[in-house]
Amino acid sequence: MIEIRPMDQTHVAQIAELEKTCFSDPWSEASIASELSNPLSCWLVAVEGERLAGYIGSQTVMGESDMMNVAVHPDFRRQGVAQALILALVDALKARGSHWLMLEVRHSNAPARALYEKLGFAEVGRRKNYYSKPREDALILRKEWEI
Numbered sequence: 001m002i003e004i005r006p007m008d009q010t011h012v013a014q015i016a017e018l019e020k021t022c023f024s025d026p027w028s029e030a031s032i033a034s035e036l037s038n039p040l041s042c043w044l045v046a047v048e049g050e051r052l053a054g055y056i057g058s059q060t061v062m063g064e065s066d067m068m069n070v071a072v073h074p075d076f077r078r079q080g081v082a083q084a085l086i087l088a089l090v091d092a093l094k095a096r097g098s099h100w101l102m103l104e105v106r107h108s109n110a111p112a113r114a115l116y117e118k119l120g121f122a123e124v125g126r127r128k129n130y131y132s133k134p135r136e137d138a139l140i141l142r143k144e145w146e147i
């Protein structure tokens with residue numbers, strides 16, 4: 001059974017591995033570990049026993065939250081893991097008094113764009129050439145809620 005929990009030190013190495021699998025510009029293990037002591041950060045993991053199925057990371061400043069990343073291991077995709085992580089993160093951010101969640105997504109990332117659309121994120125802008133490796137525009141998406 002997959003469970004969602006706050007990230008702790010025991011998850012850092014597997015998150016760094018999954019970052020390398022999923023992204024051309026991955027976060028290092030040290031950067032991920034430093035999020036554990038950042039009071040602005042909220043990171044959650046989806047685990048099956050000891051195994052990491054996915055994770056999500058965010059930072060909140062003055063009631064506005066940014067999603068840094070979300071990824072699901074290829075073995076666990078299309079089982080609702082990312083959806084569960086985002087909904088759990090929104091609940092955690094509401095409890096912190098945050099009123100919206102923003103994120104950037106590659107224009108070509110059809111699975112992620114479908115995920116965010118399903119969960120009610122709306123496009124609020126674009127950043128030209130935001131990404132490198134390969135260079136590509138970012139769409140800026142936002143999900144708002146009542147608190």
Ligand SMILES: CC(C)(COP(=O)(O)OP(=O)(O)OC[C@H]1O[C@@H](n2cnc3c(N)ncnc32)[C@H](O)[C@@H]1OP(=O)(O)O)[C@@H](O)C(=O)NCCC(=O)NCCS
Pocket residue numbers: 022069070071072073076077078079080081082083084104105106109110111112114115116118
């Ligand atoms: C994008 C990603 C996080 C989705 O994770 P996931 O756990 O497979 O997604 P879920 O099973 O929760 O899917 C929820 C909804 O998202 C959409 N979706 C997810 N993957 C999709 C795909 N490959 N194609 C089309 N729609 C997809 C669907 O609407 C899906 O609902 P449905 O299964 O009822 O049709 C995963 O593919 C991933 O880790 N990709 C690499 C990292 C990445 O791109 N992260 C996003 C950075 S902005």
